[in-house]
Amino acid sequence: MNEIRPLRLACYQFYPQGTKEKATILETEAGIKFEFNGAEEEDKLYVQLFDQSFQYPPSKVYRKDASFNDSDRIRFIFTFEVESPLEVQLFKMQYGNTKRMRSETETVVLSGHESLPVEIERVEGAVYFKIAFKFIGTGDFAVRLTNLSCELISFAERGQDHVI
Numbered sequence: 001m002n003e004i005r006p007l008r009l010a011c012y013q014f015y016p017q018g019t020k021e022k023a024t025i026l027e028t029e030a031g032i033k034f035e036f037n038g039a040e041e042e043d044k045l046y047v048q049l050f051d052q053s054f055q056y057p058p059s060k061v062y063r064k065d066a067s068f069n070d071s072d073r074i075r076f077i078f079t080f081e082v083e084s085p086l087e088v089q090l091f092k093m094q095y096g097n098t099k100r101m102r103s104e105t106e107t108v109v110l111s112g113h114e115s116l117p118v119e120i121e122r123v124e125g126a127v128y129f130k131i132a133f134k135f136i137g138t139g140d141f142a143v144r145l146t147n148l149s150c151e152l153i154s155f156a157e158r159g160q161d162h163v164i
Helices: none
Strands: 014-018 023-028 031-039 045-049 071-082 086-095 100-110 113-121 128-136 139-154
Touching: 014 023, 023 045, 031 045, 031 128, 071 128, 086 113, 100 113
Parallel strands: none
Antiparallel strands: 014 045, 023 031, 031 139, 045 128, 071 113, 071 139, 086 100, 086 128
16 A cells, blocks of 8 residues: 655645736645635636646756656645635646646535545656646635645556655
């Protein structure tokens, strides 16, 4: 069985994209709080793990954390808290050394205190990954991320697991 370790929840690893002026990210004892103020339907309220635009891999600051290493699959568990049901688009992105190679999207609805499992199957040539969330809501609302764990699973023929 693969080991799962929690990753440090640090707000400096999460970057708002799109309509940035309506998003605030705060690190608290209970986790990272994403606050959205005065949101409208047309707003693009994105928050991503690691930096740079969606077209490019993370900067050198985050490449060690965002690397596939020798793994062909990554499993994440994000645990969120919301006060009322909230629709979220989830983006799973993979990169070579200079540009995005693949992006997958799915839509989920968060409700209350909920764990969201996310898995990325590595495409050939991918070196780095990012996860992004687009929160779809209006008015003022908040989302708290209370847990993040990540498991790197090595190529099957090696028979070993790597965990970050």
